[in-house]
Amino acid sequence: MNTCSYRDLREKVINGGYCIGCGACVSQSNSVGSNVLNARGMYEPDFASSESEINNVCPFFSDRSETEIAKTIFAATKGIRENEFIGFYLSTYAGYVAEDSFREGGSSGGFGTWVLSRFLSENLVDGVIHVKPSSGKGVLFEYGISNSIEDLKKGAKSRYYPVEFSGVLREVRKSQKKYAFVGVPCFVKAARLLCENDDEIADRILFFVGLVCGHLKSKRFADMLAWQKGIKPDELRAIDFRQKFSSGPASNYGIEIRGEKDRKAEILAERASSFYGYNWGYGFFKPRACDFCDDVVSETADVSIGDAWLPEYVDDSKGTNVVVVRNPVIQELVDSGIKSGALRLDSIPPEKIIESQEGGFRHRRDLLAYRLVLAEEQGEWYPRKRVEPKKDGIDERYKKITVLRMQLAEKSHSAFEKALKADDFEVFKTEMKPLLLEYDRLYRKSFASRVLSKAKRVLKKRKIRKIRDRLHFLV
Numbered sequence: 086m087n088t089c090s091y092r093d094l095r096e097k098v099i100n101g102g103y104c105i106g107c108g109a110c111v112s113q114s115n116s117v118g119s120n121v122l123n124a125r126g127m128y129e130p131d132f133a134s135s136e137s138e139i140n141n142v143c144p145f146f147s148d149r150s151e152t153e154i155a156k157t158i159f160a161a162t163k164g165i166r167e168n169e170f171i172g173f174y175l176s177t178y179a180g181y182v183a184e185d186s187f188r189e190g191g192s193s194g195g196f197g198t199w200v201l202s203r204f205l206s207e208n209l210v211d212g213v214i215h216v217k218p219s220s221g222k223g224v225l226f227e228y229g230i231s232n233s234i235e236d237l238k239k240g241a242k243s244r245y246y247p248v249e250f251s252g253v254l255r256e257v258r259k260s261q262k263k264y265a266f267v268g269v270p271c272f273v274k275a276a277r278l279l280c281e282n283d284d285e286i287a288d289r290i291l292f293f294v295g296l297v298c299g300h301l302k303s304k305r306f307a308d309m310l311a312w313q314k315g316i317k318p319d320e321l322r323a324i325d326f327r328q329k330f331s332s333g334p335a336s337n338y339g340i341e342i343r344g345e346k347d348r349k350a351e352i353l354a355e356r357a358s359s360f361y362g363y364n365w366g367y368g369f370f371k372p373r374a375c376d377f378c379d380d381v382v383s384e385t386a387d388v389s390i391g392d393a394w395l396p397e398y399v400d401d402s403k404g405t406n407v408v409v410v411r412n413p414v415i416q417e418l419v420d421s422g423i424k425s426g427a428l429r430l431d432s433i434p435p436e437k438i439i440e441s442q443e444g445g446f447r448h449r450r451d452l453l454a455y456r457l458v459l460a461e462e463q464g465e466w467y468p469r470k471r472v473e474p475k476k477d478g479i480d481e482r483y484k485k486i487t488v489l490r491m492q493l494a495e496k497s498h499s500a501f502e503k504a505l506k507a508d509d510f511e512v513f514k515t516e517m518k519p520l521l522l523e524y525d526r527l528y529r530k531s532f533a534s535r536v537l538s539k540a541k542r543v544l545k546k547r548k549i550r551k552i553r554d555r556l557h558f559l560v
């Protein structure tokens with residue numbers, strides 16, 4: 086068994102800011118540790134003694150990369166292929182669920198809840214471990230178990246919110262039942278590492294469903310969205326980060342907030358774009374761990390599910406999934422779903438999946454290489470990555486954007502604490518303003534340059550050389 090000391094985990098991972106709060110390290114059967122929310126609104130493990138010896142199942146401390154883990158699970162699967170960016174795959178799709186209300190109730194095309202419901206209805210598992218509205222412990226969402234399709238549906242939708250799974254795994258150990266587990270890529274990796282080290286958990290969890298992931302948010306993200314609309318953090322009761330509207334592109338979804346304003350119940354729903362600080366590029370309240378992560382699509386999951394951020398699909402406000410299947414049992418469910426008309430899925434090449442997450446791959450592959458250089462220059466320890474440190478060949482503007490993004494994330498945590506102390510949301514905005522102005526100025530420039538580069542590539546394909554030459558000097 087691969088073990089490490091809590092002292093090492095604390096010094097390198099937790100103090101270095103690389104802890105995502107998953108709870109894997111406090112999930113061993115005889116664990117003396119606990120996982121609690123810290124001042125930033127992220128989970129963080131704590132052990133009474135720094136000498137505690139723990140299983141090295143940390144996604145940011147284990148030597149096992151996503152590729153190595155995936156190889157032991159999928160490499161021998163008949164018909165499996167491998168891609169540098171999405172890992173192993175049997176098939177890749179874009180589409181949605183046509184039956185029942187899965188699509189309406191989901192964040193994207195509803196495939197997530199559909200495939201989990203098929204596990205239950207086919208008796209492949211007894212329960213699903215996923216994230217649901219919390220039963221009230223000072224947090225809005227938590228990992229829980231659903232044993233029926235009705236329960237499962239109540240837990241649909243993406244939660245941009247801190248969660249951890251050590252509590253739910255305690256329940257899982259108590260029963261002899263079989264489960265499917267849902268998580269973002271680093272959580273799936275952590276759960277897979279747990280299974281490699283822990284026969285009890287390996288016996289219980291049979292399927293892993295991975296969500297494509299841009300980055301996670303601390304609890305403060307939900308607080309910020311509510312507070313700017315007049316609902317203070319301790320008066321926020323519920324939030325739907327992905328409300329669908331009947332028109333407009335799927336990417337311009339809404340946010341619904343429930344809470345209290347001047348002691349009266351308040352419900353508001355507005356387009357995400359109308360909220361200050363929602364722009365994912367700013368990375369407000371992003372844990373540092375997410376800047377040192379290279380798994381965009383959950384490469385260790387049996388099936389990965391994301392949003393089809395592709396021009397062919399994004400205009401449909403009802404939402405469309407991208408799906409990567411790696412497990413033959415899930416492939417059978419998908420095949421029969423397509424045949425019966427329950428699923429409307431188009432077979433697409435892996436390149437289209439990559440295109441749908443273009444920004445995510447740029448940030449977590451090309452620009453991660455640069456962040457590793459920055460960490461090395463500072464003499465900092467950083468987790469083992471599948472990307473080599475590199476600064477050559479990276480556009481100077483992008484280098485500046487990378488640094489600014491890290492500063493924006495870091496500043497958002499401290500600025501929000503300051504605003505809370507002052508009991509004034511405007512303090513947060515004032516603190517963020519200088520960095521935001523600089524970021525917006527730089528980003529606008531590089532965005533314009535990207536649009537022109539893309540236009541040039543299209544024109545090149547069409548061999549319209551004259552026009553391309555005229556555009557050349559503009560970039």
Ligand SMILES: Cc1cc2nc3c(=O)[nH]c(=O)nc-3n(C[C@H](O)[C@H](O)[C@H](O)COP(=O)(O)OP(=O)(O)OC[C@H]3O[C@@H](n4cnc5c(N)ncnc54)[C@H](O)[C@@H]3O)c2cc1C
Binds near residue numbers: 187191442
């Ligand atoms: C933090 C985060 C970041 C994401 N970033 C991207 C991205 O950059 N690009 C992209 O294409 N897609 C991203 N997604 C995935 C996307 O938002 C949808 O979740 C996905 O497309 C599935 O939609 P659906 O309609 O098929 O699933 P649904 O039917 O809505 O089911 C979603 C399932 O996921 C579970 N779940 C929700 N939130 C969490 C969570 N935090 N941890 C574990 N389980 C959870 C729910 O309990 C439910 O079972 C992200 C999701 C999260 C949670």
Ligand code: SF4
Binds near residue numbers: 129142145
């Ligand atoms: S990332 Fe997970 S396993 Fe690693 S230290 Fe944090 S809670 Fe523990």
Ligand code: SF4
Binds near residue numbers: 105271272300379380
């Ligand atoms: S970006 Fe990576 S580290 Fe951050 S939550 Fe997503 S999978 Fe985990």
